Amino acid sequence: MHTRAEKLEAFGRLLDVLDTLREQCPWDRKQTNESLRTNTIEEIYELSEALLNDCPDDICKELGDVLLHIVFYAKIGEEKGDFDIALVCHALCDKLIYRHPHIYGQVQVEDTAEVVRNWEQLKLREKDGNKSVLSGVPRSMPALVKSYRMQEKAAGVGFDWEAREDVWTKVEEELDEVRAAIKEEATATEAEFGDLLFAVVNAARLYGVNPDNALERTNRKFDSRFSYVEQQAKAQGKALKDMTLSEMDALWNEAKQKGL
Structure with a gap:
């Protein structure tokens, strides 16, 4: 593998290549945040595919494509005078240091669950309490992933089951309500299915399984x-x-x- 100096050199090379393309390539020169957005979403899905296939060559390739988009957005931000890639990196480092007080501070944690709870509480503190716990979950996120993230965030501030085994009572309750709605041919059948799926997602989360x-x-x-x-x-x-x-x-x- 490469040394730290070689990694920094490679990143600098990427910045140089993008600078050249932005100046000389008609396609790269005309790109904006809006025009790149859908391509970025596609690249994320392609990376997700490579990760699920657990193919190192494909993961490496797709990570490069995603990195290109990150650097591209930073380049556009620099041209507008809003920010540059250095500010992006420094802001990320500052956030990581702030949200890991058990590494960079004096906070003691017992397990990963406590790390997650601290993370969510620190995020709220950053917002000065002006936003809700769930405000960071994008509305456009796919429903299954969205429900999982909402539950994670709620759990991060203590809104969670006291014992994970208790969730099965909720799953059974929601299943009974689905059956009743179907039997009665009720208009609420779709809503009841939604409640059941939400409960199953909750159960998966409690047992350490990512439902997506x-x-x-x-x-x-x-x-x-x-x-x-x-x-x-x-x-x-x-x-x-x-x-x-x-x-x-x-x-x-x-x-x-x-x-x-």
């Missing part, structure tokens, strides 16, 4: 097994729509046995 990661793994497993069913059906000269459920189940079980 868990669901994505299941999505991939379903994709792999269903693709196997399609491939085997095609090999048999059959269309899925013409097969019985038991025939498709048999192929699904084959996929499971193969570890798909």
Whole structure:
């Protein structure tokens, strides 16, 4: 791996390359915060894909793409006279030092949960109490991730279950309400499903499971097994729509046995 000096040299090279592109490339020269935003979102999803695949080469590549966007936004900020990459880095370092008083101060912590609680409380203190606990959760965030982050933030200020086992009572209660709404054909069925999902996300959080990661793994497993069913059906000269459920189940079980 590279030395600290080599890493700093590489970062300086990136800044130099971007400066050149911003001056000489028609496409790079015309970019703005607004035009880059959707591309940035796409790059984050591509990085997420690489992380889930646990492929070092792809992770390295996608991290570079995300880093390019960070440096690009800082370059635009510098051109506007608002901030530059140095200010971005210093502000981040100051925040990290402030939010880690157990490292840079005299605060004692027992575990990671206490670190998280301190982190959320310090964030609120930074805001001088003018914003709510949940104000830092973007409204546009995907619903599953958003519910998880909201619960994390609420727990960070003590709004949480006294014993994690108690959450299952809530999950069962919400499941009963979904069943009742379905039986009554109530208009509240969607709302009840939302309450159930929120409770399940809460349970996952309490047991140290990121629900978005868990669901994505299941999505991939379903994709792999269903693709196997399609491939085997095609090999048999059959269309899925013409097969019985038991025939498709048999192929699904084959996929499971193969570890798909």
